[in-house]
Amino acid sequence: MTPHRLRLGVNIDHVATIRNARGGDHPDPVRAAEIVAAAGGDGITAHLREDRRHIRDGDLKRIQAATALPLNLEMAATEEMVEIALAHSPHAACIVPERREERTTEGGLDAAGQHNRLAPIVTRLADANIRVSLFIEPEARQIDAAIRLKAPVVEFHTGRYAHMLLAGDRVGAETELKRIADAAALAHKNGIEPHAGHGLTFDNVVPIAAIPQIAELNIGHYLIGEAIFIGLEESIRRMRMLMDEAR
Numbered sequence: 001m002t003p004h005r006l007r008l009g010v011n012i013d014h015v016a017t018i019r020n021a022r023g024g025d026h027p028d029p030v031r032a033a034e035i036v037a038a039a040g041g042d043g044i045t046a047h048l049r050e051d052r053r054h055i056r057d058g059d060l061k062r063i064q065a066a067t068a069l070p071l072n073l074e075m076a077a078t079e080e081m082v083e084i085a086l087a088h089s090p091h092a093a094c095i096v097p098e099r100r101e102e103r104t105t106e107g108g109l110d111a112a113g114q115h116n117r118l119a120p121i122v123t124r125l126a127d128a129n130i131r132v133s134l135f136i137e138p139e140a141r142q143i144d145a146a147i148r149l150k151a152p153v154v155e156f157h158t159g160r161y162a163h164m165l166l167a168g169d170r171v172g173a174e175t176e177l178k179r180i181a182d183a184a185a186l187a188h189k190n191g192i193e194p195h196a197g198h199g200l201t202f203d204n205v206v207p208i209a210a211i212p213q214i215a216e217l218n219i220g221h222y223l224i225g226e227a228i229f230i231g232l233e234e235s236i237r238r239m240r241m242l243m244d245e246a247r
């Protein structure tokens with residue numbers, strides 16, 4: 001297949017993490033959203049966590065008002081979050097597993113095991129014209145579950161791939177990369193748009209970006225961390241360049 005231009009969604013959660021560390025207004029994730037737009041990002045991704053450790057309810061409307069970029073709301077499959085999503089009408093909602101004690105989203109959603117719980121949520125979001133994505137492991141049984149749930153998008157968790165590279169396990173990382181590539185092909189064949197994200201950096205993004213069926217990457221922690229050294233605009237531009245070169 002001919003690879004399309006790969007979209008970059010920038011997750012701005014950790015701008016809010018730094019803001020919240022001091023309890024004031026600075027740095028403001030809204031300003032980060034404006035920079036994402038100026039730097040050629042294709043979307044803003046924000047995770048409203050149950051404990052509001054970074055993005056807060058009031059940030060969502062402000063982000064939507066400040067930029068024309070589509071908002072991808074990452075959310076747990078709870079009644080509270082569904083109501084917030086319906087009240088804000090983001091372009092997309094990515095359903096993620098969430099445990100209060102975890103530092104970040106540590107594994108994919110068990111869409112296969114939670115079909116009955118997820119089905120009404122996916123339907124309510126889809127009926128409100130919100131593009132539903134399921135954050136899953138790159139596994140055939142999870143893709144089958146996404147097909148049964150009629151999710152238009154899946155996002156593959158790339159954390160394992162990133163972690164294996166960091167640990168120096170090249171063979172393991174290659175195996176994981178193949179799992180992601182096979183899963184992307186399977187999703188695409190079934191009419192589901194594959195995305196990917198978690199743990200992506202300048203050093204590991206290229207092989208993921210080269211997978212032709214993947215339409216979007218969502219990247220946060222590294223871009224915000226790198227922004228401390230080179231600025232947010234430059235951090236996004238470099239990521240964008242690496243992604244474009246991979247295609």
Ligand code: PXP
Binds near residue numbers: 011074094096200
């Ligand atoms: N995609 C999803 C669904 C996520 O939950 C996260 C982390 O919030 C990301 C992408 C971005 O991961 P990272 O911050 O490691 O780039």
